[in-house]
Every structure is written in structure tokens, then in C-alpha cells.
Amino acid sequence: QKEVEQDPGPLSVPEGAIVSLNCTYSNSAFQYFMWYRQYSRKGPELLMYTYSSGNKEDGRFTAQVDKSSKYISLFIRDSQPSDSATYLCASHPLSGGYNKLIFGAGTRLAVHP
Amino acid sequence: KAGVTQTPRYLIKTRGQQVTLSCSPISGHRSVSWYQQTPGQGLQFLFEYFSETQRNKGNFPGRFSGRQFSNSRSEMNVSTLELGDSALYLCASSLSGGPQETQYFGPGTRLLVL
Numbered sequence: 001q002k003e004v005e006q007d008p009g010p011l012s013v014p015e016g017a018i019v020s021l022n023c024t025y026s027n028s029a030f031q032y033f034m035w036y037r038q039y040s041r042k043g044p045e046l047l048m049y050t051y052s053s054g055n056k057e058d059g060r061f062t063a064q065v066d067k068s069s070k071y072i073s074l075f076i077r078d079s080q081p082s083d084s085a086t087y088l089c090a091s092h093p094l095s096g097g098y099n100k101l102i103f104g105a106g107t108r109l110a111v112h113p
Numbered sequence: 114k115a116g117v118t119q120t121p122r123y124l125i126k127t128r129g130q131q132v133t134l135s136c137s138p139i140s141g142h143r144s145v146s147w148y149q150q151t152p153g154q155g156l157q158f159l160f161e162y163f164s165e166t167q168r169n170k171g172n173f174p175g176r177f178s179g180r181q182f183s184n185s186r187s188e189m190n191v192s193t194l195e196l197g198d199s200a201l202y203l204c205a206s207s208l209s210g211g212p213q214e215t216q217y218f219g220p221g222t223r224l225l226v227l
Contacts, residue, residue, distance in 0.1 A: 100169050
């Protein structure tokens with residue numbers, strides 16, 4: 001079993017839809033959670049970063065962490081064609097050593113006009 | 114500020130050969146990490162360097178190695194290439210490698226092993 005599980009999709013939604021992307025993790029030591037966005041032929045870029053449980057909002061994006069169920073979510077409101085990309089959840093254990101991010105498989109999202 | 118740069122962007126090699134990939138971090142960043150991305154396994158951590166020292170290592174065979182220079186630039190080397198080494202190799206940099214720091218990724222080097 002992978003430490004971070006993520007449905008690879010693909011997910012196809014119409015423009016303006018609310019998108020929900022989800023991951024589960026198995027390691028209770030995970031404390032830091034991130035969402036990266038990766039466009040085709042580019043490196044991942046950090047979208048959202050949360051520590052421990054709770055919600056964090058940034059514009060149209062909301063990241064949610066529920067440590068009791070080991071569940072990580074990213075919500076995208078009013079989705080745009082420019083949001084079409086692969087979204088990767090990642091985690092960093094508190095004692096996992098330097099910069100060792102554990103990634104999910106990535107969910108490919110397509111937003112069509 | 115210039116981002117993370119990686120060279121070359123594309124590479125074709127044959128089985129048994131070796132390859133060296135290069136990464137230049139963002140100016141002022143001293144921690145450099147390397148990841149392998151494949152369709153089957155996703156993004157997997159290879160190793161991390163800080164001040165020319167490897168501080169962390171993933172579960173890859175010894176054919177994968179790296180180093181970091183005094184200017185924080187890093188190289189990774191893969192010897193005796195196998196078909197399964199075909200992947201996108203990504204490098205990321207951060208200030209000092211702490212868990213609360215953002216890692217900035219480069220565009221990657223796409224390696225094809227024939």
C-alpha cells in the first residue's frame with residue numbers, strides 16, 4: 001500500500017464547476033500537506049500548503065485536512081479551462097528528514113469550456 | 114529571480130550507458146532534492162543535498178547517485194541504464210530543506226532509455 005493514495009482520474013468537468021480532489025494517507029507521522037499543480041511538460045508548482053488539520057483558503061482554492069480520517073482534499077471553485085492540469089497531493093512527515101516529500105499519483109483534471 | 118533550471122531537457126540513451134543530469138537551484142537556495150516521475154510510480158524521492166552533503170535518500174539502487182557543488186548546483190548520475198529508468202527527472206530547491214519551506218521544482222529532464 002502506498003503511503004499517499006490518490007485517484008489518477010482523469011476528471012472532466014465543465015467550466016464553472018466545483019472540483020473536489022482527494023487523497024488519503026496512511027502514515028500518522030505526516031504533519032505537512034501540500035497540493036501541487038503540474039501542467040504538461042512542466043515541473044510541479046506549489047498551490048496550497050497546510051499544517052495539521054483544518055482548512056486553508058486562497059482565492060478559488062480551498063485545502064482541507066482531516067487527520068482523524070487521514071483525508072486530504074482540494075476544492076476548486078468556479079473552475080476555468082486554465083485549471084486543466086495534473087494535481088498532486090504530497091505530505092512531509094515531521095521526522096522524515098529533509099525535503100522528502102511523499103506524493104500521490106496525481107489526478108489529471110480537464111476543464112472544458 | 115530566476116527559477117530552478119535543469120539541463121539537458123531531453124536525453125536519449127541506450128541500455129548500459131550512464132547519464133549525468135544537472136540542476137541549478139534558485140539563487141540563495143542551498144537544499145536540492147531530486148525526484149523521479151514515471152506514469153506507473155508517480156513522483157518518487159531520490160535524494161537531497163545540502164552544503165555538498167547528502168542528508169536524505171530514497172529507496173533507489175546504488176546506480177543512482179548525486180553530488181552537490183559549493184555553489185549549490187547539483188548533478189545526479191545514473192550508471193548502467195535500464196529501460197525502467199526512462200522517466201522525467203525533477204530537481205527541486207529550497208532555502209535549507211526544512212519541512213515548512215516551499216520546494217520549487219525545475220522543468221525536469223526527460224530521459225528515454227532504448
